[in-house]
Amino acid sequence: MAITLLIPTALRNFTDGKKEVQAEGKTVGEAVDNFANVYPDIKRHLYDEKGVLRAFINIFVGETNIKNLQGLDTPLKDGDTVMLVPAIAGGK
Amino acid sequence: MGSNCHDKTRANDHPPTGWRAGDNNKNNKNKDKGKDKVKVGWVLKISLETIEEIKNEAARAYPYECCGALIGVLDGDVRDVKEILPIGNERKGEAQRRRFLITAEELAKVEIKIAKKGLDILGFYHSHPDHPSRPSKYDEDFALPFYSYAIISVEKGKPTELTSWVLDENRIFISEELRS
Numbered sequence: 001m002a003i004t005l006l007i008p009t010a011l012r013n014f015t016d017g018k019k020e021v022q023a024e025g026k027t028v029g030e031a032v033d034n035f036a037n038v039y040p041d042i043k044r045h046l047y048d049e050k051g052v053l054r055a056f057i058n059i060f061v062g063e064t065n066i067k068n069l070q071g072l073d074t075p076l077k078d079g080d081t082v083m084l085v086p087a088i089a090g091g092k
Numbered sequence: 093m094g095s096n097c098h099d100k101t102r103a104n105d106h107p108p109t110g111w112r113a114g115d116n117n118k119n120n121k122n123k124d125k126g127k128d129k130v131k132v133g134w135v136l137k138i139s140l141e142t143i144e145e146i147k148n149e150a151a152r153a154y155p156y157e158c159c160g161a162l163i164g165v166l167d168g169d170v171r172d173v174k175e176i177l178p179i180g181n182e183r184k185g186e187a188q189r190r191r192f193l194i195t196a197e198e199l200a201k202v203e204i205k206i207a208k209k210g211l212d213i214l215g216f217y218h219s220h221p222d223h224p225s226r227p228s229k230y231d232e233d234f235a236l237p238f239y240s241y242a243i244i245s246v247e248k249g250k251p252t253e254l255t256s257w258v259l260d261e262n263r264i265f266i267s268e269e270l271r272s
Contacts, residue, residue: 006203009166009212010238019212056234058196063204065197085200088216090231090241091157091183091191092223 001026001076005035006083014042023082028059029072031082046084058085134268136215136240136256138162138173143272147251149178150219150244156188157181159218161202162240163211170271171214171240177202191230192218215240215256222247225255227265235259240268 005023007015015021021038025031032053036043048054059066060083066074076082149158160178164171179202182193194216202213216239220228225245227235235241235257242256257265 006207008203009214010236013238056196058200060196060200063200065200083200083203085196085203086236087196088159088194088199088236088239089192089234090159090216090218090228092220092228092230 001031001078001080003031003076003078003080003082005031006081008084008086010086011042011045011084014039014045025076027072027076028061028066028074028082031076032059032072032084056087058087059083060085134258134266135170135271136162136173136242136268137164137170137271138242138256140272142173142176143254145176146217146242146244146254149176149217150246150251151249153181153188153219153221154246154249155221157183157190157192157219157221159192159194159216161194161199161213162215162217162242163202163206164214165210166212166214173214174211176217177206189221213239215242215258217242217244217254219244219246219251225253227257231257232259232263232265235263235265241265 001024003023003025004020006020007018012018021035023031023035025034036046046053046057053072061069061074061080149160158178159181160176162173163177164174179194179198181188182195183191220243223245225243227241227243231241237259240256240258242254244254245252256268256270258268260266
């Protein structure tokens with residue numbers, strides 16, 4: 001399945017400045033893995049040393065967080081838009 | 093905007109934790125210890141009117157922390173803020189006095205909304221009620237690379253200084269120049 005992956009500004013350093021890239025995959029996990037293989041420097045920002053997706057990285061298919069779908073096993077169809085979105089926190 | 097410009101100095105000096113933007117330079121960090129760090133070329137272009145909007149948000153939220161996104165375009169090394177987008181602080185109750193949280197769900201809505209306008213998220217702002225406008229260790233631990241983190245101090249309900257910070261390659265906050 002060919003999908004479009006939208007990249008947050010914080011991670012565009014690792015995608016040659018591209019806002020969106022095309023990726024292939026039957027599931028979200030597969031598409032993100034394929035994307036990370038093309039841009040290997042981004043891997044350590046997406047996955048921890050055990051290969052688990054970092055907690056503050058969220059992935060949306062359309063407007064729905066994959067946490068509310070089937071996680072990385074969420075199936076994709078041609079033309080889906082997948083978005084990487086961080087959560088933002090701080091304080092005094 | 094002379095009063096908002098300041099020296100580019102290190103916010104603090106402690107081991108980085110969490111998401112590391114470039115932890116292959118730890119030795120450089122030790123070598124630089126004790127020195128002021130200067131980064132040339134990081135500029136946050138933001139109008140006085142927009143700063144006023146942030147101050148108003150901060151005053152309204154006091155004694156709690158406000159937060160929102162800095163929206164605009166990236167022009168070389170200059171982040172040109174076109175507008176701000178206030179976002180509800182998702183911390184609960186009294187925790188809002190010293191913490192803010194923008195959930196991925198809220199940020200996803202912002203990304204979708206601004207993409208249609210050809211704009212990007214350049215960073216975020218938040219307030220420090222009765223606390224200086226310098227990033228805390230908590231701010232630094234949870235910061236992401238690239239983004240500008242603008243902080244407005246609010247003293248007894250009155251907004252004072254706005255500063256802005258960017259993580260360097262060792263995950264240390266460096267202040268960036270504000271330009272109107």
